[in-house]
Amino acid sequence: MKNRAGRCGQTEELVVARAALHMWEEPCISGKEGSGAVFFVGCPLGCVFCQNREIARGRVARDESSRAENEISHRRGEQSAAEEISHRGGGLPAAADEISHQRVGQAAEEEISHRRGELSAAADEISRQRVEQSEAVSDNPGKIITIDRLAEIFLELQGQKANNINLVTPTHYVPQIVEAVREARKKGLHIPIVYNTGSIETPETVHMLEDTVDIFLPDLKFCGRNIAGRYAHLPAYFDIATKAIGEMVRMRGEAAFDERGMMTRGVIVRHMVLPGHTKDSKEILRFLWENFGDRIYVSIMNQYTPMPGIEREFPELGRRVTRREYDRVVDYALELGFSNAFVQEGPTAGESFIPAFDGAGV
Numbered sequence: 077m078k079n080r081a082g083r084c085g086q087t088e089e090l091v092v093a094r095a096a097l098h099m100w101e102e103p104c105i106s107g108k109e110g111s112g113a114v115f116f117v118g119c120p121l122g123c124v125f126c127q128n129r130e131i132a133r134g135r136v137a138r139d140e141s142s143r144a145e146n147e148i149s150h151r152r153g154e155q156s157a158a159e160e161i162s163h164r165g166g167g168l169p170a171a172a173d174e175i176s177h178q179r180v181g182q183a184a185e186e187e188i189s190h191r192r193g194e195l196s197a198a199a200d201e202i203s204r205q206r207v208e209q210s211e212a213v214s215d216n217p218g219k220i221i222t223i224d225r226l227a228e229i230f231l232e233l234q235g236q237k238a239n240n241i242n243l244v245t246p247t248h249y250v251p252q253i254v255e256a257v258r259e260a261r262k263k264g265l266h267i268p269i270v271y272n273t274g275s276i277e278t279p280e281t282v283h284m285l286e287d288t289v290d291i292f293l294p295d296l297k298f299c300g301r302n303i304a305g306r307y308a309h310l311p312a313y314f315d316i317a318t319k320a321i322g323e324m325v326r327m328r329g330e331a332a333f334d335e336r337g338m339m340t341r342g343v344i345v346r347h348m349v350l351p352g353h354t355k356d357s358k359e360i361l362r363f364l365w366e367n368f369g370d371r372i373y374v375s376i377m378n379q380y381t382p383m384p385g386i387e388r389e390f391p392e393l394g395r396r397v398t399r400r401e402y403d404r405v406v407d408y409a410l411e412l413g414f415s416n417a418f419v420q421e422g423p424t425a426g427e428s429f430i431p432a433f434d435g436a437g438v
């Protein structure tokens with residue numbers, strides 16, 4: 077968005093926090109040499125447990141500010157709905173309906189007054205966060221770069237023997253990425269482009285990547301509306317993400333590998349098991365199996381790491397996933413029939429997966 081931060085926390089400025097070889101992706105993505113990971117700042121999903129929160133929150137308070145603005149607009153919608161009820165109630169003509177009309181009208185007015193109170197509290201919260209934002213903007217770990225510089229970064233990573241270019245959290249920069257890849261290819265970029273996303277693209281956005289991306293690496297994080305609402309403020313996440321993934325599979329569904337076993341084309345859907353939510357994980361796997369079968373690869377991850385303090389608001393997320401929980405999900409995937417599946421062995425849960433967002437390579 078021009079001059080105004082969107083849900084991702086960013087404006088149209090291209091901001092990158094790190095561009096370096098990354099060894100912790102699936103073996104067919106990282107290989108021995110590493111994947112050329114470009115970490116973009118900002119994320120439109122905003123999971124409460126995000127391990128990349130240092131950069132995913134974008135320009136820190138912007139994210140909270142835009143969320144508070146969404147909340148206000150949501151409440152304004154509810155307020156108009158309440159006013160509408162009151163209006164319609166006022167139109168009831170028959171005396172026999174008068175009592176219930178008054179009850180509806182009275183309840184609606186109380187509701188409106190209650191919502192007005194909430195609205196004004198939310199507006200105060202925005203002002204508070206804007207003050208924090210102006211103080212915190214200098215903490216933004218990313219660097220603003222041009223599209224030409226992004227194209228150069230791709231070529232530099234290729235020069236470092238990266239197996240691919242791995243675009244991490246790229247959703248909000250799709251138009252700039254398409255242009256940068258086009259420029260870089262003219263100058264000799266030939267390694268695959270990996271699109272590593274939380275999956276809240278529209279199918280139209282995915283379609284824009286038809287000539288740009290070779291491998292899609294989408295997450296499918298939550299199935300239930302309550303879980304998605306609680307952990308990402310987006311109850312409709314599953315519908316949005318599965319439509320996006322459907323388009324990715326349509327475009328790149330048939331996987332291909334080179335002679336070294338490195339993926340050159342395909343879709344790997346990632347799912348990180350959350351503590352206490354194996355039922356949701358199983359529903360996700362069942363959906364993927366029933367809709368895509370072995371056309372896709374799945375990557376079932378056990379690396380959930382509680383971020384400091386998360387247990388205060390989300391006590392259930394204050395621990396790691398147990399071996400038993402993880403095994404239950406993996407066994408279910410095997411029972412379904414998945415043979416194209418990556419699983420994590422050993423004590424992979426840990427902050428060692430979180431790279432330093434120090435502007436390296438940018």
Ligand code: SF4
Binds near residue numbers: 129245
């Ligand atoms: S989608 Fe990924 S990067 Fe974005 S907030 Fe969620 S965990 Fe963080």
